[in-house]
Amino acid sequence: MxxxxxxxxxxIRVTVNGRPVELDVRPEALLLDVxxxxxxxxxxxxxxxxxxxxxxTVLLDGAPVSACTFxxxxxxxxxxxxxEGLATGDRLDPLQEAFMDHGAVQCGFCTAGMxxxxxxxxxxxxxxxxxxxxxxxxxxxxxxxxxxxxVEAILACARPAGVAR
Amino acid sequence: xxxxRDLDVAVPPPALWEMLWDVPRMVACLPGCGEAREIEPHRxxxxxxxxxxGPITLSVPLEVTVSGVxxxxxxxxxxxxRDGALGANVAMSxxxxxxxxxxxxxxxxxxxxxxxxxxxxxxxxIIQRKAEELIDEFGARLRRAxxx
Amino acid sequence: xxxxxALYQPATVAEASEVLARDxxxxxxxxxxxxxxxxxxxxxxxxxxxxxxxxxxxxxxIRADDGHLSIGATATHRAVERAxxxxxxCPLVAGxxxxxxxxxxxxxxxxxxxxxxxDPHSDLAxxxxxxxxxxxxxxxxxxxxxxxxxxxxxxxxxxxxxxxLLTAVRLAPWPAGAAGAxxxxxxxxxxxxxxxxxxxRDGAAIAGARVAVGCVGPRPQRAGAAEERLRGWALxxxxxxxxxxxxxxxxxxxxxxxxxxxxxxKRDMTRVFVRRTLLVAAAxxxxxxxxxxxxxxxxx
Numbered sequence: 003m004x005x006x007x008x009x010x011x012x013x014i015r016v017t018v019n020g021r022p023v024e025l026d027v028r029p030e031a032l033l034l035d036v037x038x039x040x041x042x043x044x045x046x047x048x049x050x051x052x053x054x055x056x057x058x059t060v061l062l063d064g065a066p067v068s069a070c071t072f073x074x075x076x077x078x079x080x081x082x083x084x085x086e087g088l089a090t091g092d093r094l095d096p097l098q099e100a101f102m103d104h105g106a107v108q109c110g111f112c113t114a115g116m117x118x119x120x121x122x123x124x125x126x127x128x129x130x131x132x133x134x135x136x137x138x139x140x141x142x143x144x145x146x147x148x149x150x151x152x153v154e155a156i157l158a159c160a161r162p163a164g165v166a167r
Numbered sequence: 168x169x170x171x172r173d174l175d176v177a178v179p180p181p182a183l184w185e186m187l188w189d190v191p192r193m194v195a196c197l198p199g200c201g202e203a204r205e206i207e208p209h210r211x212x213x214x215x216x217x218x219x220x221g222p223i224t225l226s227v228p229l230e231v232t233v234s235g236v237x238x239x240x241x242x243x244x245x246x247x248x249r250d251g252a253l254g255a256n257v258a259m260s261x262x263x264x265x266x267x268x269x270x271x272x273x274x275x276x277x278x279x280x281x282x283x284x285x286x287x288x289x290x291x292x293i294i295q296r297k298a299e300e301l302i303d304e305f306g307a308r309l310r311r312a313x314x315x
Numbered sequence: 316x317x318x319x320x321a322l323y324q325p326a327t328v329a330e331a332s333e334v335l336a337r338d339x340x341x342x343x344x345x346x347x348x349x350x351x352x353x354x355x356x357x358x359x360x361x362x363x364x365x366x367x368x369x370x371x372x373x374x375x376x377i378r379a380d381d382g383h384l385s386i387g388a389t390a391t392h393r394a395v396e397r398a399x400x401x402x403x404x405c406p407l408v409a410g411x412x413x414x415x416x417x418x419x420x421x422x423x424x425x426x427x428x429x430x431x432x433x434d435p436h437s438d439l440a441x442x443x444x445x446x447x448x449x450x451x452x453x454x455x456x457x458x459x460x461x462x463x464x465x466x467x468x469x470x471x472x473x474x475x476x477x478x479x480l481l482t483a484v485r486l487a488p489w490p491a492g493a494a495g496a497x498x499x500x501x502x503x504x505x506x507x508x509x510x511x512x513x514x515x516r517d518g519a520a521i522a523g524a525r526v527a528v529g530c531v532g533p534r535p536q537r538a539g540a541a542e543e544r545l546r547g548w549a550l551x552x553x554x555x556x557x558x559x560x561x562x563x564x565x566x567x568x569x570x571x572x573x574x575x576x577x578x579x580x581k582r583d584m585t586r587v588f589v590r591r592t593l594l595v596a597a598a599x600x601x602x603x604x605x606x607x608x609x610x611x612x613x614x615x
Binding site: 003006007009012029031035054056066067068072119122140142 | 316317318319320321322323324325326330348349352353356363365370393417419420422
Binding site for chain 2: 343354360432435471472473571572573
């Protein structure tokens, strides 16, 4: 039986935004803290801390998870995508372009979570209906925009022939 | 939370009062409480109360004070304490009033309590129900202790 | 920041059971962590050991099991939503799984974790009751099975012994011709009310019914009196009698006042939503789809 004893660390190997990373983490370390404090990836935010709001969303092997309630050791051997991994140099992801074009960003606090969740949706369903977008984004909260522009931006990136990137 | 119960027992009022006024023994009838330790006779006591709900254990060292007594009919107690591990402050007050009945006596139990802290907020829905269960069990144990 | 703990990753049920037996209330089982990590973060629970059961083989399996549907304890809600076996045998369950919480919780949270934590506000625990769910518990000593209604004893209380793990839940698919629905209501993160209805048919009549109400009380429950009243009626008459049946169901629940509402409100909403769910199920039994919509309500 594999055991990580109390107060000892375990080495994890994670691919973060396409790059391999090796870290020693304690069993109780949360993925959000490792991303923000050890890897300086501040896009994911601690907000509600109870998996309700989506501000801490990251993609784990393409699936949205709440980094605030996810043990870092569980990311061993897996791929993590944060909002910082969406753009390539100067070139923004089409979802990021669409959010800007449609006015889907106000304070920006929810935006990272929205973008990543939208990306996961479009990877699974390239042409979702507006109702499906709203359903999939349930649990990603925005206090500013009233959601309409966010949904419009996502729909603008939806196309049957391909996905956001 | 607030619970009111009437408990009928088959002994005359003086016998019931004697049991209630034996505060350490009476406190021990509350499930999760060991016998109260006397600090100042008939004034101050200490007791530890432990309650479990699912995986969560609340364990509180309580300071129990007799806040009012009109022998041989009524007794009021206050209990306060804090579970440091859970960050939960507990404050309770209990009034016990004895009256004669045809077949013995009746004690009216009025209990009010608050739990402050995360447990109080998250556990809001079950605290009332749990308190009712505890007072019901308290009554049953009291009856057994008094009726022998 | 969480207080330190050791992380065990047993490869067998027996290994997991050993750690549970050794550490008792200082240990907790862990799968998706969507419940246990929350109470650890809130400081309401302290453990020396977390026992990660996701490496025990077979615990995530979703499969047909001799006419039944078996869902492994570490199957995620997302897996249940997509599993062909669930769609084939108990399609309503796939729909309910799809609407639990949010996408992040569904990707990580497990069926076994949900049932074993026994939060009163559980969609799956409610809908499983109308599939005659039976849970399987295992320890070093062996296995046993228990109807879900006996397993969930109250708010956060189950019949799981300290050294046991829940390994699977088994559902009985409905007979041919049956129709049902699950309707949930609420504005908070967890639902305020969930109603599951199954109508079994005998031609144009209701041969039997199952009505389960969850979230309003300490645990989800079947409304036996309401079920009994439904038996024997013609489906076509159900609309006329839905009020009466709903009132019966509302009398059977044991609502608790909390931040979702007073017990009086919950009892009244039980009546409202049992009626609505009956009508949806009746429409489906008649081969019609329903276009009913209500605020803050999801109809599965």
